[in-house]
Amino acid sequence: MTEDLRALLRSLPPDLPHPADRVERIKARAAARRRHRLVGLAAVAVVAVTVPVSVMLSARTAHGPAAVPAPLTCPNVYAGPAPWVPDGPRGVDGKSRLVPPQPPTRAVLCAYSGTNGDPQTGWLRDGSRVISGGLDRLAADLTLVSRRPGGPISCTLMGGAQVNYLLGLNYENGTLWVSASDEPNHCVATSNGRFTALDVSADLAAAYESGTWGQSPPPSAADRFPCTAQPTGRLGQEANLVPPGATSALICPEPMYGDGRSVTVTGADLIDLVEALNRLPTGPIGLGCVPTDDPPPTPRDYELLFRYPDGPGVLLRIMTGCQPSITNGNLAVVDAAPVADRIQHLVETG
Amino acid sequence: VEGDGFDHFVVARSPALLRTAWMLTGDAQLAEDLLQSALARAWPHWSRVQGDRSEAYVRRVMVRLHGAWWRRRWNGELPVAALPEPAAADAYAAADERAVLLGALSTLPRGQRQAVVLRYYEDLAEREVAQLMGCSVGTVKSQAAKGLARLRAALQPLHTMDGGQR
Numbered sequence: 001m002t003e004d005l006r007a008l009l010r011s012l013p014p015d016l017p018h019p020a021d022r023v024e025r026i027k028a029r030a031a032a033r034r035r036h037r038l039v040g041l042a043a044v045a046v047v048a049v050t051v052p053v054s055v056m057l058s059a060r061t062a063h064g065p066a067a068v069p070a071p072l073t074c075p076n077v078y079a080g081p082a083p084w085v086p087d088g089p090r091g092v093d094g095k096s097r098l099v100p101p102q103p104p105t106r107a108v109l110c111a112y113s114g115t116n117g118d119p120q121t122g123w124l125r126d127g128s129r130v131i132s133g134g135l136d137r138l139a140a141d142l143t144l145v146s147r148r149p150g151g152p153i154s155c156t157l158m159g160g161a162q163v164n165y166l167l168g169l170n171y172e173n174g175t176l177w178v179s180a181s182d183e184p185n186h187c188v189a190t191s192n193g194r195f196t197a198l199d200v201s202a203d204l205a206a207a208y209e210s211g212t213w214g215q216s217p218p219p220s221a222a223d224r225f226p227c228t229a230q231p232t233g234r235l236g237q238e239a240n241l242v243p244p245g246a247t248s249a250l251i252c253p254e255p256m257y258g259d260g261r262s263v264t265v266t267g268a269d270l271i272d273l274v275e276a277l278n279r280l281p282t283g284p285i286g287l288g289c290v291p292t293d294d295p296p297p298t299p300r301d302y303e304l305l306f307r308y309p310d311g312p313g314v315l316l317r318i319m320t321g322c323q324p325s326i327t328n329g330n331l332a333v334v335d336a337a338p339v340a341d342r343i344q345h346l347v348e349t350g
Numbered sequence: 351v352e353g354d355g356f357d358h359f360v361v362a363r364s365p366a367l368l369r370t371a372w373m374l375t376g377d378a379q380l381a382e383d384l385l386q387s388a389l390a391r392a393w394p395h396w397s398r399v400q401g402d403r404s405e406a407y408v409r410r411v412m413v414r415l416h417g418a419w420w421r422r423r424w425n426g427e428l429p430v431a432a433l434p435e436p437a438a439a440d441a442y443a444a445a446d447e448r449a450v451l452l453g454a455l456s457t458l459p460r461g462q463r464q465a466v467v468l469r470y471y472e473d474l475a476e477r478e479v480a481q482l483m484g485c486s487v488g489t490v491k492s493q494a495a496k497g498l499a500r501l502r503a504a505l506q507p508l509h510t511m512d513g514g515q516r
Binding site for chain 2: 005006008009010011012013014016017018019022023025026027029030033034068070071073074106108128130
């Protein structure tokens with residue numbers, strides 16, 4: 001080999017970035033890897049105890065070891081109208097949930113910018129970043145995101161900037177892409193190619209900005225609008241107005257759903273409130289508010305945020321002068337009268 | 351003690367290891383990922399591998415991981431049928447050569463790429479390359495020779511053009 005070719009080879013690597021927290025990232029990876037190995041060993045131990053030897057022998061030649069997939073890399077082009085994903089879920093369940101409940105081994109975020117007036121395909125990649133922390137919380141948040149309603153959805157038609165995000169997730173035995181779009185009308189679905197979910201673009205935008213998952217909203221925003229300060233839209237709210245497991249509820253009355261009079265409900269009051277709400281007859285969500293023929297003398301509007309130990313909360317919007325009067329993003333209740341007095345009582349006594 | 355001296359090693363040796371990872375992958379993001387994955391595997395065993403053998407150990411893990419990723423990858427960069435057109439101006443000749451060489455490197459099969467990078471970029475002995483790749487010295491020789499031949503073939507049109515102009 002001539003020296004000139006050798007020198008040419010040595011000149012190839014560009015100036016490469018060096019993250020300041022590389023040591024911490026490596027140790028976090030090592031810890032996550034150790035946890036996965038322990039889980040795997042535990043699973044192997046259970047199988048070894050419970051599966052008869054004859055079954056093991058007969059199955060021994062049927063399956064090889066599971067392949068660890070290569071890290072997903074961002075496509076250069078967002079090649080379809082949003083939501084578009086480069087590939088469907090592989091080796092993991094993407095049909096019943098947006099993402100599996102277990103934390104991914106790696107997460108990469110890709111961003112593609114344009115406007116919602118542009119042709120909606122062929123956007124070039126702006127950038128990408130590997131999410132370096134909070135992967136446990138990422139799984140907890142996204143695995144419980146609610147399915148998007150199947151019927152027509154009313155959307156505003158504001159023009160403006162749009163960022164299509166692709167979240168590439170690697171697991172021990174599979175991969176999965178999630179697409180979400182941050183645009184002025186918040187009306188583009190989130191999808192993994194099999195499961196279509198409510199919009200999670202705000203979470204992805206925050207993660208892209210910070211490089212980690214699960215940054216808290218600014219305290220000022222949380223203080224002013226406490227009922228909408230956290231992600232909402234929880235898996236299970238397609239079946240129940242308030243899915244089981246809520247640990248508290250926050251009632252934010254109009255005006256502005258946040259003038260300092262919000263009330264927290266827990267314990268027996270919470271149980272009673274959830275039961276009362278879930279007794280109401282529900283139907284699919286409609287296209288917005290139709291004023292009632294016989295409006296109440298004093299219309300009372302509220303936002304109710306139900307919180308859970310993990311994952312997104314559930315946000316009920318209650319407008320007593322509308323039909324439907326209550327919506328949770330998936331289900332609607334025509335008449336809020338059976339619970340309106342109870343909620344107002346909680347506000348006044350809280 | 352687990353991890354003793356590890357932080358210092360990462361700070362001191364990451365730049366060089368990252369460049370090697372980039373030569374193997376051709377992508378800054380994948381290179382960082384490859385480096386971190388290799389170091390994450392090495393860290394729990396650091397008390398046994400630290401010292402003179404530590405860098406060789408990390409490098410071996412990196413090369414083996416690269417091989418595993420290559421075998422299992424589902425998408426990534428695609429080899430191009432035609433290499434970039436060489437420009438005529440002498441002022442850009444070096445940049446042209448680098449671009450062509452980089453393109454050609456990305457089209458090499460995994461074994462040839464590893465052999466070329468470790469033997470001629472890292473300047474390791476054939477025996478060391480064989481240990482890192484987990485193959486025989488004969489395989490290293492043949493893989494490196496085939497890889498070099500393809501790189502030379504890719505650069506040949508540029509040299510022919512230069513010769514014709516000068």
